Amino acid sequence: MFKMKKILKALRAAGLSAFGVPRAAQFAITNRCNGRCKICSIWKQKEKITVSKEDGIKVIDRFAKFGVMQITFTGGEPLMNPNIYDFIERAHKHGMYIGVCVGDPRLITEKTVKKLHDYGPIVLSMSFDTNDPELNAELRGVPGIHDHFKRAVELINRYNINLVAGPTITGYTWNKIPEVLNAAKEIGFSFINISYPTQSLSKTFQIGTADTTHIALSKEQILFGLNSLLHHIKANKNDPFIINPPLSIRNMIKFLNDPKSVDYHCLGGWKVFCVDWFLDVYSCWRSENKLGNVLDPDFRLNKTRHNACTMSWFRDFSVFFQDSGRTAAHHLFAGTFSKFIKLLS
Numbered sequence: 500m501f502k503m504k505k506i507l508k509a510l511r512a513a514g515l516s517a518f519g520v521p522r523a524a525q526f527a528i529t530n531r532c533n534g535r536c537k538i539c540s541i542w543k544q545k546e547k548i549t550v551s552k553e554d555g556i557k558v559i560d561r562f563a564k565f566g567v568m569q570i571t572f573t574g575g576e577p578l579m580n581p582n583i584y585d586f587i588e589r590a591h592k593h594g595m596y597i598g599v600c601v602g603d604p605r606l607i608t609e610k611t612v613k614k615l616h617d618y619g620p621i622v623l624s625m626s627f628d629t630n631d632p633e634l635n636a637e638l639r640g641v642p643g644i645h646d647h648f649k650r651a652v653e654l655i656n657r658y659n660i661n662l663v664a665g666p667t668i669t670g671y672t673w674n675k676i677p678e679v680l681n682a683a684k685e686i687g688f689s690f691i692n693i694s695y696p697t698q699s700l701s702k703t704f705q706i707g708t709a710d711t712t713h714i715a716l717s718k719e720q721i722l723f724g725l726n727s728l729l730h731h732i733k734a735n736k737n738d739p740f741i742i743n744p745p746l747s748i749r750n751m752i753k754f755l756n757d758p759k760s761v762d763y764h765c766l767g768g769w770k771v772f773c774v775d776w777f778l779d780v781y782s783c784w785r786s787e788n789k790l791g792n793v794l795d796p797d798f799r800l801n802k803t804r805h806n807a808c809t810m811s812w813f814r815d816f817s818v819f820f821q822d823s824g825r826t827a828a829h830h831l832f833a834g835t836f837s838k839f840i841k842l843l844s
Contacts, residue, residue: 522800523569523816524562525773525784528555528583532576534602535640536626538667541575548776552582554794556589558778561793563593565800571598571812575776578606587618597621600665603641607651616658623655624663624692629672630682638671652687663742664688668696668724673716676727680741690742693728695751695809696721718755721809725752747818751809764804766817772800783813 528550530541550558562570570590577583577599590597599615601607601623615621625648628638632645641647655662664683666672672679676693683691696716716724729748732741746763753760765771768782768790775781780790780798785808791798 521770521820522562522565522567523571523771523820524565524567525571525573525812526550526555526558526562526586527573527575527773527775528577528586529575529580530776531579532574532602533579533605534576534626536602537638537640538669549580550582550776550778552585554778555580555582555586558774558793559586559589559593559595562590563595567593567595569596569598569816571600573600574602576602576606578603578611584614584618587615587621591619599623601625602639604644604647604651605641607654609654612654612658612660616660620661622661622663624665625651625688626666627664627683627686627688628666628669628679630675630678631671634671649686656687656689662687662689664691665694666691667694668716668721670716670720673720673724674727676724677731680731684740689740691740692742693724693811695725695811695814722752722755725755744815744818747811747815750818751811751814754806754809758806761806763814763818763821764806765808765810765814766803766820767805767810767813768803769800770820771813771816783808783810785810 529548530544531547531549532539532541559570572583572586574580578601580586583599587597587599597620599621602625604625615623626639627648628635635648636642636644652662664686666679666683668676679693680691725748728741728743729745729752732743732745732748735741750761750763753762765783767786768780771783772790773781773784774793778793780793780800781788782790782803782805790800
């Protein structure tokens with residue numbers, strides 16, 4: 500019976516449930532951040548916003564009505580919102596899979612990790628950039644951040660919380676993917692998910708707008724990084740460390756070579772979407788076009804398809820939702836997304 504429940508849970512996560520439309524959402528619960536990352540300008544925003552407990556719970560309840568099965572809390576630095584534990588608890592009550600993006604490992608304390616652990620299964624991801632400790636410190640604006648990573652990872656692993664390293668292919672790492680993978684594994688991360696470089700057009704979620712050297716790569720550089728990642732996955736088929744779906748990587752390679760050739764469009768604003776600290780909804784963090792306010796009773800998510808960028812979380816989930824209906828059994832139990840399902844389950 501227990502095994503069947505696990506299978507049904509995985510099927511539901513793959514979008515095969517007969518109940519509603521499965522969706523994934525990111526919720527930026529504050530623009531406060533004590534990092535000074537070169538890739539990001541959010542920390543420079545003068546007006547500091549923190550989503551209240553009341554509003555955050557209303558948003559999560561609204562997500563549940565939309566059919567959200569996976570929620571990722573981000574920011575800013577989400578751990579700087581004291582209500583995050585209430586949000587996690589609410590999301591668990593709705594049966595959602597939960598991720599938390601942590602930018603600053605200095606905020607990982609015994610008390611924090613214990614509370615995160617006690618509130619139920621979650622996946623933590625941390626912004627780990629390079630295999631070079633000094634460059635890590637420079638990019639994040641935190642002296643000695645490499646040592647902080649080591650301490651935080653050791654503490655999180657002690658509580659058996661799934662921990663994902665979240666580097667981005669940048670001007671410093673596009674030709675050093677194997678080195679970044681090895682460094683993350685040596686520090687002790689459970690998994691790694693490499694993001695594809697994208698510059699945001701949003702006025703609120705300002706990612707990739709500060710240091711253009713860091714994120715504005717040529718097509719050839721990005722293709723080199725993606726092909727290097729794909730080669731590493733093929734050469735290490737039995738290694739569950741990398742959770743980037745090969746199907747999505749190949750789709751991004753097609754997009755970069757010829758956008759019209761993609762097999763999967765982005766479902767941003769329909770199956771995947773994001774909400775900022777003003778509670779406004781966007782198709783993805785790159786977009787500057789607000790779709791509405793999530794607490795507006797008349798707001799609805801409409802069927803859309805996009806093909807304008809490489810915003811990885813949104814593109815990966817879009818492939819996931821589309822592919823699950825085509826070759827679900829293969830990909831769920833033996834194929835591209837099996838590691839992804841295992842991580843969320």
